[in-house]
Amino acid sequence: MSTRPFSADYWSAVEVIGPDQARAMQESRLAEQLAYLAANSEFYRAKFAEHSVNIDRVTTLDHLADLPFTEKQELRDSLAEHPPLGSHVAAPMSEIVQIQASSGTTGSPSYVGLTESDITIWSELGARALYANGFRPGDRMLHGFGMSKGFVGGLPVVQIARHMGIVDIPIGAEAGAERLLRVQADQRPEALIGTPNFLAYLAEQAPDIVGVPAAELGVRSISVGGEPGGGLPAIRDKLQSLWGGTSREMLGGTDLGCIYWGECEAGEGMHFHSPDLIIAEIIDPADGQVLAPAAGVEGEVVYTALGRRASPLLRFRTRDHVVVTATDCACGRTGYKVRCVGRTDDMLIVRGINVFPSAVKQLVEEMAPLTTGHIRIRPDFEGHSTQRPLPVVAEVADAVDPARHPEVKAAIEDRIRSALNIKADVELIGEGTLKRPDHVKVAPVERDAGAAAQ
Template sequence: MAVAPFSARYWSEVETISAARARAIQDERLREQLAHLAANSAFYRAKFAAHGVDPAAVRGVDDLAALPFTEKQELRDSLAQSPPLGAHVAVPDAEIVQIQASSGTTGSPSYVALTASDIVTWCELGARALYANGFRPGDRLLHGFGMSKGFVGGLPIVQILQYMGIVDIPIGAEAGAERLLRVQADQRPNALIGTPNFLVHLAEQAPRIVGRPARDLGVRTISVGGEPGGGSPAIRGKLEALWGATAREMLGGTDIACTYWGECEVGDGMHFLSPDLMIAELIDPDTGDRVDPVAGAHGELVYTALRRRASPLLRFRTRDHVVVTGTDCACGRTGYKVRCVGRTDDMLIVRGINVFPSAIKDLVLELAPRTTGEMRVRPDFEGHSTQHPLPLVVEYADGLDEAARSQLRADIEQRVRSALNVKTVVELVPDGTLKRPDHVKVALIER
């Protein structure tokens, strides 16, 4: 059954509560969650014992910093050693009603168990994010995330939309551009969801496939996630111009929930919307120390689930690297705002300078129409660090002669050097050389 929003502006009143009220709720629910872990999770009982932690002594969020992180590899090991759902599953099998899998982009998929109440929690988290993005009860939506592989962009998005009273047309990115665009032309849903690069690609194919530009196909609002780029002015501008719609960004991840950060109509970052259902910490990825979430701060997101039954996680390191874009907003939401600039484990170190491939892509996009915007980093070294210039492959647009290509190559190298203090060696290739996005996330690093 669909749930009604709190008001015309907010899905939940929690989105506007004070920091003091949010902290009081978190302190109480953290104690409850830790008691559940201590009683029911063999994984966390062992972890607490190994680190000398008394979970009953934790009184609130301020005590979290003394507790150990949970690493992705620990979950992989747990799944391998205690199949099928790992030693961190914390309910009897009879309570489990759904199992989701991560996309597996950083290794074997993670498998996450859900109880009926966990699904409601996931739906509430997602509803707040998608409502902030501009989705409303009564909308009809074309589903452009992948629907296969048990990925959270599939069924859990359907469940969130149904919870919100939105009609989902679950075609999925695997069906391909032709199928998706023909359904869009026939049904004219007014909302669209998917990864930013795939939805740009989809719009670019519309004139060829349905004989009309994407902006004539009836889309009002777009929500993007699953990869960096939705917050890039160049990619967002392209999305909005091609579709004639607003484009907003959201962020999530399988291990905690489907989606739980959402960008509002102000459009300058994704709000943290659910202090009652999870704790989000910002840390220095090198030292593990907490970073205050003030405007301009950079760090890695770490999550602790609240009100979670089947596979709850404590201080889970996401490796998502974000920058805080603000701590207040004209929309009235009180959660701070972030942009995701990449995954910490995607970061490259070039002569001591940290660089994310997504930052390079933003610079390449700014050189359109001379480039198509498609680029890849092709490291010629092992690991993440090099003392040599970074090899880039960039597509040039049709019609550029040899002199224009030579100038473009120099401009890209100069622009990256000036903006990021990183030296590159650029190889230009013709339009269409690099693989276009589909239901698999775009990998900007090719080894």
């Protein structure tokens, strides 16, 4: 794979091939990937047997819809039952050179193994997206995603930058606004990457920390991801006004790659750049039926890896909801464009970290007998993303001396911070205060802070 742009306009020639050529390429590589799974993945051999899948009959992309989905819970179970990388690992451990971790929103992270060739694929996927975002070989990039805990926003982004010939300055969001802004002021990197809300916050601190507006710090191109909304006009305009550079959106994830959708200069949605390396389907989440990409179509994205060795996935349900914004573009790229509009679950995003309410609940439950395990998350923000601590209400057990309540509050907050890498603001309430679930599921997220269920 090339480590140079194919042209001044695109990183890879694949980005501008026609639909017939893309389809033929995908069908050939799908057959190869299915054969590889059948030969090397215990998980998929069992799945094929359970669903009576004959891979020899999968000869076109239309047949892909007949294959079963891979659900996130299946991967969690696989990892728990067959450590360290689950029964879905399909390469010998001797070939695995890197392991990435998810944010652990169920209490324990998901782990994804990578061979050298897998790292190359991840880097190529990301290069196509970041090139569309405006990043160029020779740039220097300030790294505003988290660099800790094995998240894909850390080392894999460094590897993408190297693949592109970009110099990454891996400071990381954990370093805080003062450190990041001092480095930006000293080094003047042209490129900046991170979550949109954090980068906006960073820019707002610039006058107080370095004495000048962020727009005077030399940023030319901004790439934002890790939370939905980076492509919305209001957020884009705010970032561009604050930093004085162009801001474009990208999208990816731990299970399939790091970054594999990227917005071009048209600013009308993120292109699908890599039909040679991933098959992306859009399905109706209600019935699982495949929807043909067309402007205005909305659904859940399902991915199948192509050419992957260590942790390849087939028809993986992301629960990410997208809307197709266009199927052509003035930039010449032929991949359709989308915006991510949310998820099918209750996921919240705290300073760029994905957080499921069930993960918070599990952590509090594990603190029994100090707590009852019953919680509510009561967001004090619109939407599902915040830069502030997450408001959590937790029941303290009656047997706990009130004098110990501050200690319990601090212990819960420390536990959430350690396990999930986020800050929480915990309010303790008495045992039995919160409504218990009966035949109706009790939502763990209460948007009306004044409506505590009694």
